[in-house]
Amino acid sequence: MSDRFSFARLLAVVIKELRQLRRDRLTYGMIIGIPTLQLILFGYAINMDVRHLPAAVVDQAQTQTSRQVVEELQQSRVFNFNRALHHPATGEALLRRGEVKAVLIIPADFERRLQGQRPPLQLIVDGSDQVVQQAARQIAQFPLRGTTTTASVEVLPYYNPHRNAPLNTVPGLIGVILTMTMVMFTAIALVREREQGNLEFLITTPLSSAELTLGKVLPFVAIGLIQTSLVLLLGKWIFQVPVRGSPLELYLAALLFIIASLALGIFISTLVRSQFQAIQAAIFTFLPQILLSGFMFPYEGMPKAAQWIAEVLPLTHFIRLARGIMLRGAGLDDLWPELLALAVFAAALLVVAVARVHKRLD
Structure with a gap:
C-alpha cells in the first residue's frame, strides 16, 4: 500500500461518492430543496409589514365625520374594517373567537371629544398577537383630511395589556x-x-x-x-x-x-x-x-x-x-x-x- 498521496485515487473516491449521492434521491432532493425552500420562504413569503388585518367598527356617533374617520383608516390598509357592529360586546366576542384582530369604537360624543383632551377613538386589539399591537401603533394619531384636526386613537391591548x-x-x-x-x-x-x-x-x-x-x-x-x-x-x-x-x-x-x-x-x-x-x-x-x-x-x-x-x-x-x-x-x-x-x-x-x-x- 503506497503512502504517497494520489490525486487519481482521491478523484476516484469523489466520483464514487457523487454517484452514490445521485442514487440517493432523498438526499439529492434535500440539497436542492432546502436552499430553494428557504429562499422562497424568506424572500417571498416572509413579510413583517402586515396589511389588511380583519377588524370591526362600532360607530355609535353615526356622523359624517365618524364615517370619514373609518374611510381614512381603511385607506391606511393596516386594518380592514369590513364588519359593522352595533355593540362593543359583539366585537369582544369576535376578538375572543379570533375572527377579527381589532375593534374600533367611535363613541356617541365623538365630535365633542375631537375638540377636547380625551382620545376621540378607541381601538381594542388582540394583544395575544404582538404583530397586531405593532400595527395598531401605526395609526395612533392621524390628521383628518381637509381639516386641521388630529384624531388620536387610544389602543387597548386585550389579553396582554403589559405587552409581555x-x-x-x-x-x-x-x-x-x-x-x-x-x-x-x-x-x-x-x-x-x-x-x-x-x-x-x-x-x-x-x-x-x-x-x-x-x-x-x-x-x-x-x-x-x-x-x-x-x-x-x-x-x-x-x-x-x-x-x-x-x-x-x-x-x-x-x-x-x-x-x-x-x-x-x-x-x-x-x-x-x-x-x-x-x-x-x-x-x-x-x-x-x-x-x-x-x-x-x-x-x-x-x-x-x-x-x-x-x-x-x-x-x-x-x-x-x-x-x-x-x-x-x-x-x-x-x-x-x-x-x-x-x-x-x-x-x-x-x-x-x-x-x-x-x-x-x-
Missing part, C-alpha cells in the same frame, strides 16, 4: 416543540426497527398493520402530553403565562395535534431507508411549518399563496387553538374551524400512513 412577549411565544412554542420531537422521534423509531431487523420479526406475528403502527406510536402520545405539561408549568412558573380557558380543552387540542404529528412521522418513515434520511425529511417538514404557521412571522403579512400553504399545515391551526384557549379564554366551540382542520389533517394522514405501512409489510 412570552405570552405570545409560549403557546406557539408548545406546538413547535411537539412538531420537532413527535415527527422526528416517530420517523426515526420506525426506521430503526427496520434497520435492526425487528420489523421482519414483527411481520411473522399476527399483528395487523394498524395494530403495529398504533402500538409503536401510543407511547409517543404520552411523551407528547408530558412535554405539553412541562412547557405549561415552566411557562406559568417562569413567565407567568396563564391558561385562561379550559385546561381540558387545551389538552384535547394538544392530543389531536400530537396524533397529527405522529401520523406525519409514520408517513415519513415509509418514504426513507435510514435514520439519517428520516432526520433529513423531518427537518424538511419543520421549515414551512415554523416559518408559515404564524409562530415566527405574521400570517397576515404573507401573500395569498403562502397563506393557502399555511392553512394545510397542522401547526398553523394548533397555534391558533393554543393562543385562543390560553390567552383569550376561548373554548373549542369558539375555535371549531381550527379544530376541524386539525382533525381532518390527522385523520387523512393517519389513514395514508397506516396504508403505506401495510404496503411495506407486504
Whole structure:
C-alpha cells in the first residue's frame, strides 16, 4: 500500500461518492430543496409589514365625520374594517373567537371629544398577537383630511395589556416543540426497527398493520402530553403565562395535534431507508411549518399563496387553538374551524400512513 498521496485515487473516491449521492434521491432532493425552500420562504413569503388585518367598527356617533374617520383608516390598509357592529360586546366576542384582530369604537360624543383632551377613538386589539399591537401603533394619531384636526386613537391591548412577549411565544412554542420531537422521534423509531431487523420479526406475528403502527406510536402520545405539561408549568412558573380557558380543552387540542404529528412521522418513515434520511425529511417538514404557521412571522403579512400553504399545515391551526384557549379564554366551540382542520389533517394522514405501512409489510 503506497503512502504517497494520489490525486487519481482521491478523484476516484469523489466520483464514487457523487454517484452514490445521485442514487440517493432523498438526499439529492434535500440539497436542492432546502436552499430553494428557504429562499422562497424568506424572500417571498416572509413579510413583517402586515396589511389588511380583519377588524370591526362600532360607530355609535353615526356622523359624517365618524364615517370619514373609518374611510381614512381603511385607506391606511393596516386594518380592514369590513364588519359593522352595533355593540362593543359583539366585537369582544369576535376578538375572543379570533375572527377579527381589532375593534374600533367611535363613541356617541365623538365630535365633542375631537375638540377636547380625551382620545376621540378607541381601538381594542388582540394583544395575544404582538404583530397586531405593532400595527395598531401605526395609526395612533392621524390628521383628518381637509381639516386641521388630529384624531388620536387610544389602543387597548386585550389579553396582554403589559405587552409581555412570552405570552405570545409560549403557546406557539408548545406546538413547535411537539412538531420537532413527535415527527422526528416517530420517523426515526420506525426506521430503526427496520434497520435492526425487528420489523421482519414483527411481520411473522399476527399483528395487523394498524395494530403495529398504533402500538409503536401510543407511547409517543404520552411523551407528547408530558412535554405539553412541562412547557405549561415552566411557562406559568417562569413567565407567568396563564391558561385562561379550559385546561381540558387545551389538552384535547394538544392530543389531536400530537396524533397529527405522529401520523406525519409514520408517513415519513415509509418514504426513507435510514435514520439519517428520516432526520433529513423531518427537518424538511419543520421549515414551512415554523416559518408559515404564524409562530415566527405574521400570517397576515404573507401573500395569498403562502397563506393557502399555511392553512394545510397542522401547526398553523394548533397555534391558533393554543393562543385562543390560553390567552383569550376561548373554548373549542369558539375555535371549531381550527379544530376541524386539525382533525381532518390527522385523520387523512393517519389513514395514508397506516396504508403505506401495510404496503411495506407486504
